[in-house]
Amino acid sequence: MAKRSNEPFLWSLFSSGGMIAALMFPVLLFLFGLAFPLGWLEAPSYESLLSLVRYWPVRLVLFGLCSLPLFHGAHRFRFTLYDGLQIKHLNELIAVFCYGSAIAGTVLAAYILWSIP
Amino acid sequence: MKDAHAYTLYRPKWYRKRVSTWWWAQQWRSFKFILRELSSVAVGYCGAILLMLLWSLTQGPETYETLKSWLKTPLFIVMSLIAFGFVLYHSITWFNLAPKAMPVRVGGKRLPEWMIAAPNYVAWIAISAVVVWFLLGGK
Amino acid sequence: MAETITLEVARYRPEQEGEPTFERFDVPLNKDWVVLDALNYIKDKVDGTLSYRWSCRMGVCGSCGMMVNGEPKLTCATFLTHYAPGPIRVEPLRYFPIVRDLVVEITDFMAKLKSVNPWVVREDEKPVSEGEYLQTPAQLDQFKQFSMCINCLCCYAACPVVGLDEHFIGPAAIALAQRYNLDSRDQGKEERMDILSQHEGIWGCTFNGECSKACPKNVDPAGAIQQYKIKAVTEWFKSVLMPWSKGGAK
Numbered sequence: 129m130a131k132r133s134n135e136p137f138l139w140s141l142f143s144s145g146g147m148i149a150a151l152m153f154p155v156l157l158f159l160f161g162l163a164f165p166l167g168w169l170e171a172p173s174y175e176s177l178l179s180l181v182r183y184w185p186v187r188l189v190l191f192g193l194c195s196l197p198l199f200h201g202a203h204r205f206r207f208t209l210y211d212g213l214q215i216k217h218l219n220e221l222i223a224v225f226c227y228g229s230a231i232a233g234t235v236l237a238a239y240i241l242w243s244i245p
Numbered sequence: 246m247k248d249a250h251a252y253t254l255y256r257p258k259w260y261r262k263r264v265s266t267w268w269w270a271q272q273w274r275s276f277k278f279i280l281r282e283l284s285s286v287a288v289g290y291c292g293a294i295l296l297m298l299l300w301s302l303t304q305g306p307e308t309y310e311t312l313k314s315w316l317k318t319p320l321f322i323v324m325s326l327i328a329f330g331f332v333l334y335h336s337i338t339w340f341n342l343a344p345k346a347m348p349v350r351v352g353g354k355r356l357p358e359w360m361i362a363a364p365n366y367v368a369w370i371a372i373s374a375v376v377v378w379f380l381l382g383g384k
Numbered sequence: 385m386a387e388t389i390t391l392e393v394a395r396y397r398p399e400q401e402g403e404p405t406f407e408r409f410d411v412p413l414n415k416d417w418v419v420l421d422a423l424n425y426i427k428d429k430v431d432g433t434l435s436y437r438w439s440c441r442m443g444v445c446g447s448c449g450m451m452v453n454g455e456p457k458l459t460c461a462t463f464l465t466h467y468a469p470g471p472i473r474v475e476p477l478r479y480f481p482i483v484r485d486l487v488v489e490i491t492d493f494m495a496k497l498k499s500v501n502p503w504v505v506r507e508d509e510k511p512v513s514e515g516e517y518l519q520t521p522a523q524l525d526q527f528k529q530f531s532m533c534i535n536c537l538c539c540y541a542a543c544p545v546v547g548l549d550e551h552f553i554g555p556a557a558i559a560l561a562q563r564y565n566l567d568s569r570d571q572g573k574e575e576r577m578d579i580l581s582q583h584e585g586i587w588g589c590t591f592n593g594e595c596s597k598a599c600p601k602n603v604d605p606a607g608a609i610q611q612y613k614i615k616a617v618t619e620w621f622k623s624v625l626m627p628w629s630k631g632g633a634k
Binding site: 252257258259260261262264268269272274275278282342345346347348350353 | 396398399403404454478479481482483489521522525544547548590591592593594596604606607610611613614
């Protein structure tokens, strides 16, 4: 059996991250990026957000929310650099930069969510 | 002519056009495609905002207020607005493409594409409503 | 309606020039003429040296694919009046080496197509005495859409990855591989998976979708590729999480 590429795993991260981002990011960015800062809706207080995040199911959802979409973005951006700018010779560098950032974000998310008081 | 070899009757000289670095800017459909792909940056931006918010929760109420004041600055508002547009574009193109990847056959006939895309949109609206409800104080 | 329409036709005569040029021809604007008719008119009445491929003139042979105003089309299915008052730019299929005028070199595609084993692969052959392999209409329906491919290469001219990565197998080859993967008589899924689950195979595709838009036979190669990606992911997870089970249930 010939050696099969490990791209299927990366693509599964990409597609699940893409689905999560598609379903949840518009509303979250609208609220935290526009509605709350501009005062259209009242932002939740520190205490209410903290009490919400303390629930473990919420932490698990947040972990998924903060890790998989990062892989989605990383994967897509990697291909955009590869195809869009035709810098194939920097292939390994691009892959390390993109997936490395996603892994860093994932580790950071895990650490933060673990250490919520 | 500064070509590799001259044409002769039995040595054809094919012309290979180099694909320009600006290939994506030459046609509107290519440009739309690259915009769709660049929505990945907006997804990264949104992820970063979420991480910052979560981090501020571990640091105390003052950090949370500082972060909120950052998000109020014109720079962040403009970035969030642009990112929001891109994230919307990502969602719409994502749901519209889902039927192509998942053909569903019922009774031998393939379901029309909108029937596969529609549940995605419904889920999108439902989940967004739940998120709003959670964040605006209901429990 | 005007009497004539101008065609800007790409010319490339390697024995006398190093780069393609454009030549303008005025052809009669008949309402039932297609671009191929215009090219035949030019070759018959104006310049007999114009070189291009065509055969059936009815959209089933796949010979006459060319770029018409920047879009890959079958010239036998593209009406002149659609582009009136013109001019209409006719160029050889994009992303292929140009041999002469509107003729492109497609040997590379033929090699890529052959590499995916586009035929029914059997591990065990039924003897002729046992009769044919039977197939229900429902089984035919699984792959019929992908079998409509006429190898016109319009999808290759539309796909940016084909232009950017010369090793990318391309939409038509993958769609045809799927046509055989989904055929109930075929037993070659495994060997095709090895060939296609590579960066030059399905993983080079970024789901641009232009290939399906350009396809004159509604093969939907983009759909074939995405469906195959999902299949490849499930096979990958199966091989990692359950390495003891080999192959599918066939």
